[in-house]
Amino acid sequence: MKKITLLFLLLNVSFLFAQKEISGVVKDGSGAALPGVNIIEKGTTNGVSTDMDGAYKIKVQDGATIVFSYIGFNKVERAATGSKIDVVLSEEGGQALNEIVVTGTRTAQRSNTTTALPIDVISAKDLASTGQASFDKALQYKIPSFNTVQTPVNDATSLLDPYEIRNMGPSRTLILINGKRKNLSSLLYVQTSPGRGETGADISAIPTDAIERVEILRDGASAQYGSDAIAGVMNIILKKSTNGGSVTLRSGLTSEGDGEMLGVSLNNGATVGDKGYINYTLDFSKVSQANRPGTVDGGTKNLGPDNEPLSGGEYADFIYTDPNDPDKWVNGANPASIRADNAAGIIQINDFLAKKPDAGNINGSPETAAAKFLVNGGFDLSENTLMYYNAAYVYKKVNSFANYRTTYWKQLSSLPYLKDFFGDGTAASYQGYVPTFTGDLNDYNATLGYKAVQNGWNTDASVTVGGNTQRYNVDNSHNPSDIQDLNGENVYRENSPISFNPGGTSFNHVVGNLDISKILSDKISIGFGSEIRSETFEVIEGDKASWDGSGADSFAGNRPENSGKWNRYNLGGYFDLAYDVTEDFLINGTVRYEDYSDFGAATVWKISSRYKFAEDKITLRGSLSTGFRAPTLHQIYTQKSQYSFVAGEGIQVSGIINNVSPQARLIGVPKLDAEKSTNVTIGIGAKPSRNFNFTLDYYNIKVEDRIILGDIKSTPYGNVAWFENSFDSRTSGLDVVANYNNILIGEGTLGFNLSGNITFQNERISPVKSDNFGQTLESLMFTSRPVTKWILGANYDLGKFAFSLNNTYFGKTTFNQAGLSSDLRTEFIPKVVTDLGVSFSATEKLTLSLNINNLLNVLPEWEFKAENAAGTNLLSDPLQVQNQSNLITFNQRYSQMTYDGYHFSQLGTMFNLSLNYKF
Template identity: 30%
Template sequence: MSKTSEAKPGVSYAQSVGLRPLPVNVLLTPFFAMRQLRPITLACLTLLLEGGALMAQAQAQTQTPTADTSTQNLQPVLVTGTRAKDRTVADSQVPVDVLSRDDVLRAAGPDGTLAAALQALLPSFNFPRQSNSGGADHVRAAQLRGLSPDQVLVLVNGKRRHTSALVNLESKTGKGTNPVDFNTIPLSAVQRIEVVRDGAGAQYGSDAIAGVVNIILDDRRTGTEISAEAGLFHTDFAPTGRTINDGQTQSASLTHGVALGDKGFLRAGLEGLHRNATNRSGLDQLPDWEDRTPDNLATAGQRNYAAGEPATRQWQAFFNGAVDLSADQQAYAFGTWQERRSVGAAYFRYPDSSANIKSVHPDGYRPETTGHNRDLQLAAGLRGARGEWDYDLSLNHGRNDFDYGVQRSLNVSLGETSPTRFHLGDFSSRLTSANLDLTRPVAVPGLARPATLALGLDAREERFATGAGDPASYAVGAFDGPAGAQAGPGLQAGDATRLSRRVVGAYADLSAHLSRDWEAEAALRHDHYNDFGNATTAKLSSRWALTKEIALRGAVSSNFRAPSLAQRGFSFTVTDRGDGGTLSQVKTVPADSDIGRYLGAQPLKAERSRNASLGLTWQPARDWSTTLDAYTIRVKNRITLSQRISRDGLADELASQFGVVGVQGVNFFTNGVDTRTRGADLVTQWTGAGLGGQLKLSWAASYNKTTVRTHADAEVGLEEINTLTTASPRQRHIFTAQWQRGEWALLARATRHGSTTRVFDFGDGFVPTQTYAAVWQLDVEGQWQVTRALTLSVGALNATDRYPSQSSADIAYYGNFPYDVLSPIGFNGAYYYARARLSF
């Protein structure tokens, strides 16, 4: 088939949120720039191929590093995972990744988002794309070490971040969770990111089973930075034989710093992003259950569905500041804000389908889900010294509000008078916390150096609420046909909920050098939950320097995670694939609801985990370091969604006994599994002279395998087991080469994403299963320092235009979804971009 150029119109999105098409010159700039990337790609590949030989020669050569490649870049002082003030990456007792501001900005990709950058840089971080996944099209969940998204704790400047209000019910990754939305934190606000890959519940509280991500905001006291980027996807799409240009993206940011006194500062910024949708759907083959009418058959061979990125418009802002009150006291404050509107895709409804009214949509229709996300975090505090104690007293408040809707839809039971746009529900999440942290050196008899003692108190209140949608979004009308908004229905007034929780905790942390070569740290924490009682957690970590270059490190810890408020009280109905793969309405209910108890649900219990890790660090030269850490994580009473209960006559039972109409399946949250995750992480990096310039090479790899040790067969089905065990890649490798000479710089990053497996359970033994092969991704960038203030860059993500394996016929939904969402490489193809940054 000959290739043609195709672009998604995006008219409905422009009508819904008022976006204007991108200027032609902006669209074409990165497209023309990609022609210049071929020599850059070849040069970057050369870096990767020759890098291994250079590393092997590193110890035999005497290097003279420049200021940009000093060992300080390899060994920054850490503020996460320990409360000692002299800990670096090299002597940390647990594995910690430190990502610089420049690393994050260069890896953000077409999303222009923080989570996309983290996935590009950290092999243990998984952030797959979603499509036709309801709310997950608008708020994506991320994983660390293959565990659930709500099992990682996120901090901003060391203060707990609030969670998203939206509960993902139609996604594969993070199904049934409402974790932190990383993408609500502006990229331009980031100074660096520290990621602790170890359980840290005893140090920071619940949610830290998989680890901790601490985003440290920009604290530069002076200077202005302006950045602008434009890009688009340009791909040869094999399922349709066409070349596609879409997903046009433009973003810009402005940050400015002001010095306040001797040490004080105020840094603030604003950024915006506008992205058009992408579409990677295949040619429709018309599902078997649809009538073979002339109008329905006319849709065959067309692209009726949309699989890809949602259209997005967002604005973000931040500030970070501090002012000296005296020589030993400082007041500080910081905050972030985002408003985001997005439009996702839903399944196509055929002209002569029972889900259509032909007088309204004579050619059928594809509903579009809409999301309006508003996010805010504000924190303020005092820090300083009083006597031998250093203190930090703070108050932190965060909130997230999400309005969920659908447009180009129908409530068939209302007939021709049905609206075509519906508000499906309101979701809100709140977190207010107060913290007091105290640290001081303590002289311990027999120790040559003082130990560090840390004590702390914290209290927090969490709130979660949902509000009903439009009455028409769930109404049961007088006409024949499905009730409720298609691609909905809305949240009913009886399902709206309002929950709160209060937690008070205290901790003690003691770290000490027991000898010249041996250091250890112990932490103990006690929390009281007003709804889940008391919880005590502990952690012990240690590091032993065997030689000047080699050290052993390890940690054991216990962790506790109470069910989120959403998991306790959330109720909602979605349209999903049901028995035989047909579209049906599935209702999620609380475990302690009338329907939940009727179907055998038990009250939820808290998750408890036991973590253990053992690692080796090796630094044979000042500019060469390697770490290898193995770990095991056992989680008891792990919370997941039950399998979909959809027996014969269930719809009639729900209608007659509970007044719930049109629901063919039900699931609920359950403690149905105990899991064990085993894995290992490897990070090695070298910096020195090479290829006529300065060269930095790194290899980061991650492996993890989760197995289900015990589970309740009646509650946890094959799809849920798949979600926990094999839906995310077990292996990822990231090879990076960075080269700089004068005003020129090149970057090449080759990533191997491991295999993933998709399982559907459509009932009656029909269980389509497919394993998607591992796939390589190449990202390249060339940078030119035009002047001291101006930097220009061009680059490509997935420069070789790779895709995952094509889905089998049983999973591709009659040719409409040729690629699954599981692979981290995504299903959009190559993305080309150009960026300009002005600093003064």
């Protein structure tokens, strides 16, 4: 520790030298102030942003050059002469290729035309224009290769929707806040949902009003940033404005009259003395439940092996309860499993469904309340040193529901006490029950850093902390376990509680960074640094009633032997060299070494290049890199029992054994190692005219030893699944971005933007190491995202009005659900979702905005496709088709809100109205 302290002192002891302060105002061509303009001392990381009035103040070295840049406007460079520099930025249109970016290199910052990597820059205005309530959903309709989805009836998954870039899963995109690593969520996705077996940072927790812009690097960046950056990096840049602020009131409603949303957000900033600044955001929101249950099919007569009706008129298309085991579900598709005396059961089922056609299910988006706080600031320690900080805290509460326990599923004949728990004690009063699931999420992150400049050397030292804790509650349930005490009395069943605390999970990290860079000459710049990170993952034990025996019905708690706290640390270092061979030709190389305490070391590298020609109108670029992703602590240590739906068998209790357990050793499950990747990107950027630009980038990503949570398998320890480095995969595709703006139409200006992602290949390219990766998991990982996704938008500004129309095309997805005949697959039909936005600037301070998302009420639809001749024959039989449909949609409960393959909102049209007042 003494050596580290001495190093910092040596780096900064001579950093005191004269600087000058420059101030001014930045405006557009019409004379309107431009807030949020990036102002950077060229060749350094020293920068500020304009406030709400377009004003700025920055301290720079004598003889420095100041760069002014803003999305949609020409970049301006001015020599730092005098003490006041006012700047007028002319409109460039669209997402300008000359925007200064800080992501993707550890040397000097460059503009988008001079980077060797594809980077999307999304402004706060772009995010707000989508009308989406959260940051992750706004990105869904701005970035074609970004996908996120809301999953119904997936317990803890309702707290945090999985997201991914380029179909690579949430754990392979690194999230940064102001260039510093954000903590992972403590949630591990274990259900049959996108992101199964992975975890990611909770980007929905970040208040949109606190964001100045987002820079998304669509390329592997492990060499620059370390683990988790195989698919790319998302760097969220926070607002710095200090003068004035705004308050925004938001409301929303679906066309069905549910899902009401109310929210209020305050963003404000101020100077602190004459040397500091602070910007803060408060955001409160409440979203009510939206319910879209399907209609349960009463069934059609089943057919025997020779297509003859079975005796007794049994029905096949609902779930039967085995009278010998009330928790065992048997699907009627297997004639041998059907008893002829089920006729009475059929009457009971039909009577119930006559009262509740949806079988009482509540499937849709849950009730969610959130409170978010974020602060970003800095303070000049001297003329050449700066202390900076940011911190965020988020509380989120989600109320959702498990599947309804119907009277023909949870029967009084085997569980007679249910009439007392969920009725008035009489058999007639018992109408089943629906367990509820409540999740409480706390997420925080904070960074304290120090920057200094001396003789062109830029030093940035920081400490970042972050954590995420989730605790759960299950109500309106019971523990049906037949466990007796010493007196022969039931511990549970009729003596069971109906509320449970199943425990939860927690994750936190502490990260130290030291980054040093310098422009050595007009051709060479270097960067080097190190990172040390400590991570802790905890599984919080539930109360005994929640896990004892089979545990709480719907969501069993964490058992003592599966609970605990685990820690690891890693140390890494990198070196980055950028060489401008000529003014047009750039080569950039990076090498990184990381050493983890729990599984070893990794060395990765990256080389990238770009070449400009035709008077900078065309840029060729490309990169080749290796990468790695360390297995998360969640994947190494999670061991639990879980309730999950098994097609044809209903809800079953199974388990996950971790890779360091005795059980894993006895059945030969190896310990986890890091994933390794090879990334290739080749692209072209062009700006043939002032108002038109486009980029085209091809990518090819090979991942070796990919970590998966496999299928549940029968072992001497029961039905369990486990994590392992299972196989190699390859993902390739094409990203397209094009903009054409400033078209004069009448008294206004019109602009178009087109962006798209096309997947060429996304598949497993090696055998699996264990027989635990079936068709369903393969579909979930490789084909449950759109093969292609396109966004075509138009914006028209007319005086005080601004109009936007965006059409998002979601291409085909395919899925092979568990229980579905191997002769069939399901395909989700391509759809176009249209969003309309209108804003009106009533005064200079007051703006009203109306967004209608999914204007045409487009909903997901799927259809069966035959895999072979047998599948064609099956599809010609309506009864067999109905059988298959009931299997994969859980007896039609999820005809709209399905688990698999959907990729846009299932709630239909949504209306959002907001009011923004600047002060």
